[in-house]
Amino acid sequence: MNKKTILSGVAALSIVISGYIYAENNVIQASKETNSITTDQTATKSEDYDYTTAEFIREGRGYNISWSFDQLSENVDLIVEVIPTGDRNHIYDTDVFGGVGIGITETNVNVSNVIKGDESLENTKITVNENYYSRDNGKTFTTSDDYTPLRNGGKYILFLVKEASNETYSIWALQQGKYNMDNTDPSEEEVEKRNQHYKELKDQVKNKYKES
Secondary structure, X not given: OOHHHHHHHHHHHHHHHHHHHHHHHHHHHHHHHOOOOEEEHHHOOOOOOOOOOOEEEEEOOOXXXXXXXHHHHHHOOEEEXXXXXXXXXXXXXXXXXOOEEXXXXXXXXXXXXXXXXXXXXXXXXXXXXXXXXXXXXXXXXEEEOOOOXXXXXXXXXXXXXXXXXXXXXXXXXXXXXXXXXXXXXXXXXXXXXXXXXXXXXXXXXXXXXXXX
């Protein structure tokens, strides 16, 4: 097998695994359309959760692809600066035994700046799919790998892909697709401490977009 073939295979595998992250959201959206989904309306509210006392259950998705800054930028439809409003829906698919198969949270954010993508979205509100959910109104959060929820009122740069099935957007590559820019997210800072690659990415994002 020559070097070119190996590199092509690695690139293809990266796209497939990354595609899983937002393809999972498409499965949930399809389940919603066939009424096999549970939407926790009681968890939709504007006040922030107490993340300092909540229990985090981290489900390993086996996502170990490390993206470069350039790869992140090239593979997404939208790069935006946003502020989460606090309005969110926790959505999860339940099986016949009452267990949860997959889940996401739909979070509304205000777009303050469009860096890449549809400029008409600037100064509008969009819905972002996050890879976590809560079934008990914020007492526990089930998240994917290192992903940490967006904090209400914080300033973030998000790398997003548009869902084909609806008008929502999904964060690309789990935690590698979101960056708090105003030091208001202690949970994200904890990820930086244990994940050197993420810290380096965040430094690049902050240096690139600090004046955005």
